Amino acid sequence: MGLVEQIRDAGVVGAGGAGFPTDRKLNCKAEIFIVNGIECEPLLRTDRHVMEQYAPEIVKTVRAIRDSLGAKRAVIALKEHYDKAVEALRAAVKGTKVELYLSESFYPAGDEQNLVYCVTGRVVPTGGIPLDVGCVVSNVSTVLNIAHAMNGQPVTEKMVTVAGSVAKPVTVTCPIGTPLSRLLEAAGGPVGDCTYIVGGPLMGKVTDDLSEPVTKTTGGLLAIPKGHPILAKKVAGARDAMLARAVCSQCSMCTQMCPRNAMGLNVQPHKAMRALASGNESLLGDVNGIFSCCDCGVCTYFACNFGLKPSKAMQQAKAKLAAQGIKPVKEVKYEPERGIDNKRVPTERLLLRLDLKKYDKDAPMGGFVDCADVRIPLKMHIGGPDEPVVAAGQHVSKGQLIARPSGMGANIHASIDGTVSAVTEEFIEIRK
Ligand code: SF4
Numbered sequence: 271m272g273l274v275e276q277i278r279d280a281g282v283v284g285a286g287g288a289g290f291p292t293d294r295k296l297n298c299k300a301e302i303f304i305v306n307g308i309e310c311e312p313l314l315r316t317d318r319h320v321m322e323q324y325a326p327e328i329v330k331t332v333r334a335i336r337d338s339l340g341a342k343r344a345v346i347a348l349k350e351h352y353d354k355a356v357e358a359l360r361a362a363v364k365g366t367k368v369e370l371y372l373s374e375s376f377y378p379a380g381d382e383q384n385l386v387y388c389v390t391g392r393v394v395p396t397g398g399i400p401l402d403v404g405c406v407v408s409n410v411s412t413v414l415n416i417a418h419a420m421n422g423q424p425v426t427e428k429m430v431t432v433a434g435s436v437a438k439p440v441t442v443t444c445p446i447g448t449p450l451s452r453l454l455e456a457a458g459g460p461v462g463d464c465t466y467i468v469g470g471p472l473m474g475k476v477t478d479d480l481s482e483p484v485t486k487t488t489g490g491l492l493a494i495p496k497g498h499p500i501l502a503k504k505v506a507g508a509r510d511a512m513l514a515r516a517v518c519s520q521c522s523m524c525t526q527m528c529p530r531n532a533m534g535l536n537v538q539p540h541k542a543m544r545a546l547a548s549g550n551e552s553l554l555g556d557v558n559g560i561f562s563c564c565d566c567g568v569c570t571y572f573a574c575n576f577g578l579k580p581s582k583a584m585q586q587a588k589a590k591l592a593a594q595g596i597k598p599v600k601e602v603k604y605e606p607e608r609g610i611d612n613k614r615v616p617t618e619r620l621l622l623r624l625d626l627k628k629y630d631k632d633a634p635m636g637g638f639v640d641c642a643d644v645r646i647p648l649k650m651h652i653g654g655p656d657e658p659v660v661a662a663g664q665h666v667s668k669g670q671l672i673a674r675p676s677g678m679g680a681n682i683h684a685s686i687d688g689t690v691s692a693v694t695e696e697f698i699e700i701r702k
């Protein structure tokens with residue numbers, strides 16, 4: 271069986287993003303294969319642990335992917351201060367022609383488009399993908415899942431960092447479908463009255479529902495004390511338009527600091543604020559640039575001195591354009607700015623600005639978190655939900671296929687041995 275088929279059978283999806291099926295991404299020819307081990311969101315530690323622990327497996331898998339793509343170069347990108355991971359990878363790449371790219375610590379260094387630009391000097395166009403400039407990018411945890419797929423093991427586990435206001439920050443491995451509450455227990459529980467962010471502090475989603483399950487794309491769980499200012503910035507509010515009208519000075523600092531704008535993609539959040547404030551969509555300016563916003567949040571969490579949320583205005587504008595059936599046109603509007611390096615936001619300064627520096631601690635490996643009752647979502651990928659191939663009452667073994675895609679999607683496998691206790695349109699529940 272070829273590599274792409276092995277990946278498809280194992281149900282591998284992008285572990286660090288929206289869950290794009292990896293077999294589809296790698297079923298092509300490309301010039302450069304880039305492994306994203308940057309993990310640009312502060313406080314998360316998963317990818318560096320993966321590289322520290324599995325460096326030989328990762329390099330072996332990268333070589334297999336490089337050969338499958340017919341790529342001339344294979345590059346593993348990580349931050350230069352990940353000392354142990356750098357050391358492990360340096361030893362593993364010796365004599366292989368796999369390159370390492372060591373990045374400074376800035377946000378959003380791990381943004382796919384930024385990474386392609388840093389490694390190759392090429393800009394992925396608005397409405398395009400890295401393959402448009404000859405590149406394929408995969409997250410390092412995805413590469414580890416491919417390594418397992420090559421050994422016939424499907425995706426049944428996820429490594430997750432549990433950090434923030436918890437007794438003992440930790441990085442654990444758990445079965446897919448484990449409730450978030452189990453992860454929190456592994457970290458010794460919350461300190462204080464907390465709300466939770468699933469993912470990183472900037473791009474993660476706020477939840478108070480700890481029965482939510484770990485999915486193939488969950489990278490982190492952060493406990494944040496209620497009332498912390500970052501929580502208010504994470505949700506669009508009814509007063510946002512009024513505040514934009516009353517407070518936004520159109521200073522354009524949000525646009526000047528936007529990393530996608532600096533690459534020449536004409537992303538202009540101050541114009542989205544202008545349109546939101548006036549309720550006049552014709553003031554959005556170049557609508558094509560809006561599609562290049564990656565929701566990194568630099569404009570909201572760092573650039574705007576008035577505490578406004580231009581990234582939310584961009585999200586709303588993008589959703590409206592999509593609802594109107596407007597699609598992006600592939601283009602790179604301008605040359606990247608000459609001072610692009612000087613506009614990068616050091617992660618340290620970002621943490622201080624967000625009042626999260628106190629949580630920037632090690633989250634050492636804490637082993638495997640066992641779970642006797644998992645709820646596995648049928649949609650952990652781009653596309654519609656999978657179709658179950660098991661029924662309630664049926665016994666299943668870990669690694670057994672339990673759902674398969676009807677269109678775009680990826681196979682889903684049992685993450686523990688047990689009995690199927692429920693099958694709905696949204697999930698399959700298994701009890702040990
Ligand atoms: S949203 Fe903030 S940074 Fe952007 S133009 Fe308005 S005041 Fe300036």
Ligand code: SF4
Nearest residue numbers: 528563564566567569
């Ligand atoms: S969230 Fe803001 S800073 Fe980030 S890409 Fe979008 S407009 Fe630019």
